[in-house]
Amino acid sequence: VTPSEGARGGTGRQLEMESVLALRGLVLLRDSVEWEGRSLLKALIKKAALGGEQVHILGCEVSEEEFRAGFDSSVNSRLVYYDLFRDPLNWAQTGEALPGGPLGALQAMCERTDPGPVTVALDSLSWLLLRLPCAALCQALCAMSRRHACRGGSLAAEQLCVLGLLHRELHGPGPMGALSSLAQTEVTLSGTAGQASAHILCRRPRQRPTLETLWFSVLPDLSLDLQGGPPLESQPHPDPHTPQVDPASHLTFNLHLSKREREAKDSLTLPFQFSSEKQQALLRPGPGPATSRIFYEPDTFDDLDPEDPDGDLDV
């Protein structure tokens, strides 16, 4: 794997973006609670639609109205939307639900893609993975690319892009690993200090996998804005909403020193501080007795033997 952090100049950056975002095959957009991926999904959909591709969307998690919000009418008219949000499990029994449940809807989507460049967006793959067996889902995804390849000829496999939104925290390593092995590209979303980043792992056939990191933001009109590198300020800004509070105000004890107290404090010499005055005092014998004396009164049981002072010890 060749890691490369982007910190290069203008046009080089643009070309790099084009090559990295020329996503084909199965692309997993792995997001988290803090760094959501739906806005990036919508930005990629907009890019595909403006590039003249057919765009098919399987919407499970949000309403069609909410998903289409933010796209302008030229993009919206190119989107073919399959609504699995309103009644995915046919509880309402109105007959309006997509037949076959979630798996049927996915398979129906495969049938309806025409040959040519196609982008299929699954919002979200996590929703499908929680309700369908992993194997069935993987088979449906493979079948989608195979059917597209059969119809369009040898180059057609290059023309299908399946964008799957996947919520990282919801699945264990087994299903995630299975989907990873099917995917040509994995985009992992995270960020620091308010700036989102995408770690893009690309596996191209007969080439080494490459790992790129892009710092980006999605603008309100759903276009992608790429930044050169990680945000320069590493310190968090003081929150402008909460006023700075001085913790030393309103205390029941005094933390401040008056001028006289401060002077007294500064002029104090500490007992173990070895200043030159102390050194002189030690070298010059003082007026008091130079040596000290010990006075001892032996009691009756003491046996003082000057030659062996420890003789009375029974050792």
Added chain:
Amino acid sequence: VTKGKLTLLCDANTDGSFLVHHFLSFYLKANCKVCFVALIQSFSHYNIVGQKLGVSLTVARECGQLVFLEGLKSSVDVFFRAQAEPHPLQFLREANAENLQPLYEFVREALKPVDDGEAAWRCPVLLVDDLSVLLSLGMGAVAVLDFIHYCRATVCWERKGNIVALVHDSGDTEDEENNILLNGLSHQSHLILRAEGLATGFCRDVHGQLRILWRTPSQPTTQRDQSLTYQYKIQDKSVSFFAKGMSPAVL
């Protein structure tokens, strides 16, 4: 009162029910029609706390503003009813209950707009206390997620109302079902309020810490600073909040 939003309340190592009482009294005072699926405590418990916060649940229920499903009481009814009659807590009786459709139908019926020409209440609100107990009662995480999915489709999208639900976070990484429920709901929420116990343990003057996370699940935002943390102390009739480390007891 914002509309069409899902608010997730979550507690970890502490009791987050004060948030439920707050939202109940908030929405009743805001003149919204509330459907409260109360699975944890009895009606009188919520009523007593509600009175301290300034609302009377009895009055609200009588005038039709509040539809109250008292889980503790009506769960017993499930067993004494004829089996053919649908009951919102029917899953308690079935050995292999697959989904919570009867409960969803109850909510849908409760928050049906009244066609008497005059809009009596503001937006409909569904309040659930709490969802983790449904897992303990034998439903799978996906069944609970499906229930909330349908409630979102009806209450939030179709009727432009709000949903507030409490989920416990046991912190136990082995409780996969609860983690799936918690994370799955987090991804769908517009606001996550997370009450946590203090890392240093129990304290008399600071009961815990509240983390607030605003999310916009499908719109890009330019403002990314969307998370705040406060510490709180629960008092008899209110909760006081202060910035971290600034409790009056400490200064």
